[in-house]
Amino acid sequence: xxxxxFFAAFALTAPVLAQDVTGVLKRDFHARGQATMxxxxxxxxxxxxxxxxxxxxxxLAKLLESDQMKTFVFPAGSLVGDWKRxxxxxxxxxxxxxxxxxxxxxxxSCYNCHQLSPQEASYxxxxxxxxxxxxxxxxxxxxxxxxxxxxxxxxxxxxxxxMPRLGYSGTLTExxxxxxxxxLLDPESPVNK
Amino acid sequence: xxxxxxxxxxxxxxxPGARAQDxxxxxxxxxxxxxxxxxxELFELQGEDVWKKPQGPRKVSLERCDLGLGAGxxxxxxxxxxxxxxxxxxxxxxxxxxxxxxxxxxxxDGAQASRTAFGTADKPSEMEMLSAYIAGQSRGVRLAPGAxxxxxxxxxxxxxxxxxxxxxxxxxxxxxxxxxxxxRIRMQDLPMLSKPQYAxxxxxxxxxxxxxxxxxxxxxxRMNDCYRQMRFPEPEFASDATVAVITYLTVNAxxxxxxxxxxxx
Amino acid sequence: xxxxxxxxxQTVAALTAGLALPLRAxxxxxxxxxxAKTAAxxxxxxxxxxxxxxxxVLIDAPQIAENGAVVPIEITSNVPNTKSIAIVIDKNPFPxxxxxxxxxxxxxxxxxxxxxxxxxxxxxxxxxxxxxxxASREIKVxxxxxxx
Amino acid sequence: MAEPMKIRTTLKGDSADVRVLMVHPMETGLRKDAxxxxxxxxxxxxxxxxxxxxxxxxxxxxxxxxxxPVFSFRLxxxxxxxxxxIAWLDNKGERSQIETAIA
Numbered sequence: 001x002x003x004x005x006f007f008a009a010f011a012l013t014a015p016v017l018a019q020d021v022t023g024v025l026k027r028d029f030h031a032r033g034q035a036t037m038x039x040x041x042x043x044x045x046x047x048x049x050x051x052x053x054x055x056x057x058x059x060l061a062k063l064l065e066s067d068q069m070k071t072f073v074f075p076a077g078s079l080v081g082d083w084k085r086x087x088x089x090x091x092x093x094x095x096x097x098x099x100x101x102x103x104x105x106x107x108x109s110c111y112n113c114h115q116l117s118p119q120e121a122s123y124x125x126x127x128x129x130x131x132x133x134x135x136x137x138x139x140x141x142x143x144x145x146x147x148x149x150x151x152x153x154x155x156x157x158x159x160x161x162x163m164p165r166l167g168y169s170g171t172l173t174e175x176x177x178x179x180x181x182x183x184l185l186d187p188e189s190p191v192n193k
Numbered sequence: 194x195x196x197x198x199x200x201x202x203x204x205x206x207x208x209p210g211a212r213a214q215d216x217x218x219x220x221x222x223x224x225x226x227x228x229x230x231x232x233x234e235l236f237e238l239q240g241e242d243v244w245k246k247p248q249g250p251r252k253v254s255l256e257r258c259d260l261g262l263g264a265g266x267x268x269x270x271x272x273x274x275x276x277x278x279x280x281x282x283x284x285x286x287x288x289x290x291x292x293x294x295x296x297x298x299x300x301x302d303g304a305q306a307s308r309t310a311f312g313t314a315d316k317p318s319e320m321e322m323l324s325a326y327i328a329g330q331s332r333g334v335r336l337a338p339g340a341x342x343x344x345x346x347x348x349x350x351x352x353x354x355x356x357x358x359x360x361x362x363x364x365x366x367x368x369x370x371x372x373x374x375x376x377r378i379r380m381q382d383l384p385m386l387s388k389p390q391y392a393x394x395x396x397x398x399x400x401x402x403x404x405x406x407x408x409x410x411x412x413x414x415r416m417n418d419c420y421r422q423m424r425f426p427e428p429e430f431a432s433d434a435t436v437a438v439i440t441y442l443t444v445n446a447x448x449x450x451x452x453x454x455x456x457x458x
Numbered sequence: 459x460x461x462x463x464x465x466x467x468q469t470v471a472a473l474t475a476g477l478a479l480p481l482r483a484x485x486x487x488x489x490x491x492x493x494a495k496t497a498a499x500x501x502x503x504x505x506x507x508x509x510x511x512x513x514x515v516l517i518d519a520p521q522i523a524e525n526g527a528v529v530p531i532e533i534t535s536n537v538p539n540t541k542s543i544a545i546v547i548d549k550n551p552f553p554x555x556x557x558x559x560x561x562x563x564x565x566x567x568x569x570x571x572x573x574x575x576x577x578x579x580x581x582x583x584x585x586x587x588x589x590x591x592x593a594s595r596e597i598k599v600x601x602x603x604x605x606x
Numbered sequence: 607m608a609e610p611m612k613i614r615t616t617l618k619g620d621s622a623d624v625r626v627l628m629v630h631p632m633e634t635g636l637r638k639d640a641x642x643x644x645x646x647x648x649x650x651x652x653x654x655x656x657x658x659x660x661x662x663x664x665x666x667x668x669x670x671x672x673x674x675p676v677f678s679f680r681l682x683x684x685x686x687x688x689x690x691x692i693a694w695l696d697n698k699g700e701r702s703q704i705e706t707a708i709a
Contacts, residue, residue, distance in 0.1 A: 021354045028434035029420075032427040039361045039426055046359045050366065053357065093605025096362050096424045112378045112604055121216050121522070122600035124378040126370070155364070164363035171362065216522055223520035226530035230571055232627045232674035238610050239629070314631060314673075315639050379602050380524055404528035405603070407673035422604045458524040458602045487651040492668045528672045547670060551636075555670035562682075563662040564655070565621065569678035573634070573670050 035098035045155055054160035061159040068156035072149055073167070075174045079144040079181050086183030087190070089176050090116055096171050106171045108151070108180055113163070116183065117190035126162055134185040134192040147181045220380050224458070231456035233325065233402040236409040240326025243319045249299030258294035260287070260327065271331035272451050275348065275440045276339030284339065284348040286439045287327060288320055288413045289431035307430040311417065312408050321409040324400045324454075331451045336397060338443040345440065348433070352441025355434060356387065365423040367438070381458065389445050396446035398455030405458055412439050491554050497546050497581065500554040504544055509583055509590035512537060517582055517595045523574065524602035532569040535584040535591070540566035542585040549578035574599050611704040613692060622681045622708050624655070626692050627674065634669040649697055655679055656691040657708075684708050 025040035045064055048056050056064070088107075095106020110116060113126035116133075123129075137143050150157060152167030166172045172180075183189050247254050260270035261278065275286040281293055288310065296303040312318030339345040359366040370378060371386040384391040400411045416435040420428050428435050491503035501509075514536040523529045533543055543566055544557040550573070560566050566584065574580075574597060581594040609629035616623045628650065635647035653665040663679055681690075686709055693703035 021351070021358050024351060024355070024434050024437075025358075025360075025425075028429050028432035029426040030429060035361075035421075035424065035426045037426050039424065042358075042360050046364055049364070050357055050359045054368075054372075091601070091605075093601075097421050098427055099421060107605075109605065111601070121598070122379045122524075122602065124376070124381075126373075126376045126378065126383075162365075162369045164365075169362040219520050219522040220524060223523050223530075226520060226532075227528055227571075230530045230569060230625075230676045230678065232629075232676050234612055235610065235627050235629050235674060238612060242610075313640065314633075314637065315645070378604055380522070380600055381602050404672075405525045407527060487666050492666070532678070550670055552668055552670065554668060556665060556667040558663060558665040561660070561662050563657050563660065563684070565680035565682055567678075567680040568663075568665075569676075570667075571672035571676055573672055 033098035034096070034100065034102040045159060049160035052160075056159060065156055065159050068153050068159070068165075068168075069149075071153050071165075071168045072156065073152070073174075074145070074148065075178070079148045079178055080139075080185060081175060081178030081180075081182045083179070083182040083186040083189035083191075085176075086179035086181070087117060089172070089179055090183055091120070096169070105173075105176070108166060108172055108176070109164075110180070118193070119190055130184060130191065132192055134187065134189065137185075139185040139187065144181060144185060147184055148177055151177050151180055216380065227404050227458075228456045231402050231404075233409065233454045233456055234329075236322050236325035236402065236454065237329045238326075239317075240322035240324070240329075243322050244326055249295065249301040251298070251300040253299055255291070255294050255298065255323070258291070258298060260290055267327055267330040269331050269334045271328045272334035272336050274338060275345075275436055275443060277342040277344050282344075283433065284342075284344050284436055284440060286412060286431075286436050286443075287324055288411055289436055291320060291323055291327075292431050310430050311410075311414050314407070318408075321400065321411055321414075324411045325409045328400055328451065328453050332453075334451050336393075336443060336446050336449050336451055338440060338447065340444050340447070348437045348440040349444050351433070352437035352439070353387075355438050356441055361424040363424045365425075367419065367423070369423070386442055386445060389447070392442055392445035393449035396442050397449040397451050398453045398457075400453060401455040401457045403457050409454065410457075412442075488557070491557075492552060494554060495552065497548045497553040500546055500552075501583070504554070504557065504583075506544075506583060506585075506590050509592040512584070512591035512593065515582055515584045515591050515593035517580065517593050519580065519595055519597055521596070522598045522600055524600060526574040526576065526599040528571045529574050529597060529599075530569065530571050531580060533567065533582050535566040535586070537566075537584050537586045537591050540584045540586045542566075543568060544583045544585075545570070545572065546581040546583070547572065547574060547578050548581065550575050609702055611692065611694075611702055613690065613704055613706045615690065615706070615708045617684070617686055617708060620683055620685065622684045624679045624681060624690065624692075626677050626679075626704075628676075628694060628702070629674055630694070630696065632669060632671055632673045632675065647697060650675060650694045651697050652695045653677065654691075654693050655681075656689075656693075657681055657684060658689050659691075681708075 022040060031037045090108050090110035092107020093109040093112055094100055111120055111123045113124040115123040115129040115131050153165040154161045154163035155165055167177055184191055245254050257264045261273050261276050262270045271287055275284050277284050292303055292306055295301045295306050310318055310320040312321050356367040370383050374385040376383045384395045386392045400409055403410045413430055413435055416438055417428055491500050494500035494503055516534045518532040535543060542559045545555045546553045547555050555572050558568050577598040579594050579596050581592060584591045612627040614625045630650050631648055633645050633648040637645045639645050649669040650667055655663040662681060688708040690708050691705045695701045
């Protein structure tokens with residue numbers, strides 16, 4: 001089943017175009033700072049999402065989403081950290097670029113795409129508004145796990161989501177993701193006030 | 194019981210909505226005011242000096258550089274770029290062509306000129322000044338990049354494929370931010386650059402003075418910094434890849450009267 | 459619309475030795491006022507002991523600036539016989555940003571781009587007949603773009 | 607070296623809007639360069655506008671004015687052809703001046 005789906009995906013490819021693009025990137029781009037050249041290679045998900053303009057066939061999407069689900073690494077103990085630190089992480093758009101120092105802590109770029117705390121007027125709209133998220137969705141263990149997982153690897157829930165796989169890619173640490181979970185779920189967080 | 198709850202909800206939702214509206218209006222006002230009081234023209238003046246200044250081992254100016262309409266013809270030249278150049282046998286955008294002229298006419302080192310193509314507060318860029326000056330000579334001229342030569346068509350197709358190519362640790366493509374209409378990053382409206390009606394006003398305003406760095410920025414810079422934010426490795430200045438994306442965007446903006454150099458946040 | 463084409467424009471190479479320098483006529487830069495670290499100290503050093511809020515002092519500026527490096531501010535004083543206008547940005551490390559003195563041949567009007575280190579009140583003080591008239595406006599500096 | 611300036615005037619009746627653009631880094635003394643060293647303060651302190659040789663506006667400004675300053679002023683009782691001079695002086699003693707006719 002799996003092999004057939006992959007075969008189908010490749011067969012639909014306009015001949016060698018995707019490979020050409022990778023080849024062009026390898027020829028015309030160069031590594032700089034932490035941005036090494038292996039970054040231009042596509043993994044299966046990136047390949048499929050590019051190929052199907054972010055609308056892959058449902059079965060293929062489901063199959064690859066289940067692969068992404070397997071990447072989850074949940075910490076032992078509580079999934080909820082400190083919303084105050086979470087707010088700072090949500091504000092920062094730094095991390096993972098060639099101009100960011102490799103070991104400096106990254107941000108989550110959350111406000112680039114989402115509304116969170118009502119006090120922050122400068123928020124993006126690529127993702128849904130998360131205003132009052134915890135108030136609307138509760139803060140029990142189920143939702144904690146969902147939010148942690150979503151931040152860790154958003155593609156497990158929606159294969160071609162524009163949201164980065166912030167945990168899986170190594171951008172955010174376990175503690176940082178916990179702090180973001182708190183920002184979204186803690187009743188004391190401004191998001192839920 | 195239902196009615197008051199609905200009312201309450203409506204009230205709660207109305208307030209942030211109204212705030213967002215006000216914010217949008219104020220941001221638009223900000224953008225209007227920075228455009229009204231932009232020092233962009235200064236870069237055109239400086240660019241004219243650079244264009245006419247003898248430089249390089251051959252001690253000649255760029256005044257004999259052929260930007261596509263004949264040696265030294267500036268009027269309307271920018272609006273016809275990128276285009277195929279027979280002498281170089283490749284498609285070139287403005288900066289790629291300038292780099293070509295710097296090396297072939299002035300005998301300068303191309304690698305050196307590429308390294309200083311993006312200005313900083315400490316080192317202003319000739320390339321940025323030249324771009325402002327030359328683009329300014331196309332004001333009012335409709336954008337008509339090359340789209341007939343096989344290499345121009347190939348550049349467009351490659352640019353389009355690059356635009357939608359998702360990769361890197363954050364899985365981004367250009368379309369991640371510029372593939373939908375009505376979206377924004379922070380307060381910044383994001384044009385859907387794959388659609389002509391949205392690409393036109395944006396492309397027709399580059400190069401542009403960026404107030405955040407107080408620099409005149411070019412399309413090559415725009416490509417470079419987008420790829421940086423996309424968490425990709427760095428594109429080579431004036432490479433076929435960057436020229437291809439610029440070709441794709443400019444062909445999408447075809448027909449729009451050029452009105453830059455513009456002013457951006 | 460191309461503004462360069464709309465109006466006549468003339469630029470002349472800067473500074474030649476033969477030209478009379480208008481700057482010779484200038485009063486010295488008010489070091490004490492400009493180096494003051496609080497708005498209160500800046501006002502004191504400008505000789506402003508008190509001021510009255512006035513609707514005749516107009517500030518046109520965006521309430522939200524996407525970048526603090528360039529915040530355009532347009533100021534008009536409709537107070538008769540306005541002699542000078544000072545701009546004070548409360549939260550800047552050195553709050554006094556500018557002071558303009560107007561002679562008979564100039565309207566008490568100025569538009570200038572200023573830097574705001576963070577969201578701040580911007581105060582304008584207009585001097586007329588030995589008195590000071592003020593207006594203020596809050597400008598929020600937000601984070602624009604990808605923030606990387 | 608004196609950097610270029612650019613003036614644009616728009617005459618409406620007997621009043622003229624004047625816009626002047628200046629090239630200047632307007633360094634605050636807080637910025638670090640690529641090598642991490644502080645870039646010293648360097649900013650225009652004084653700006654003067656003269657009409658037909660007579661001082662009309664004198665401005666004192668600080669490092670809080672944006673890089674590449676742009677000013678708009680309004681002159682009264684002027685006519686086409688009047689001589690307009692604008693000059694600046696910075697904290698290092700560098701200066702620049704431009705002269706044009708009101709139009």
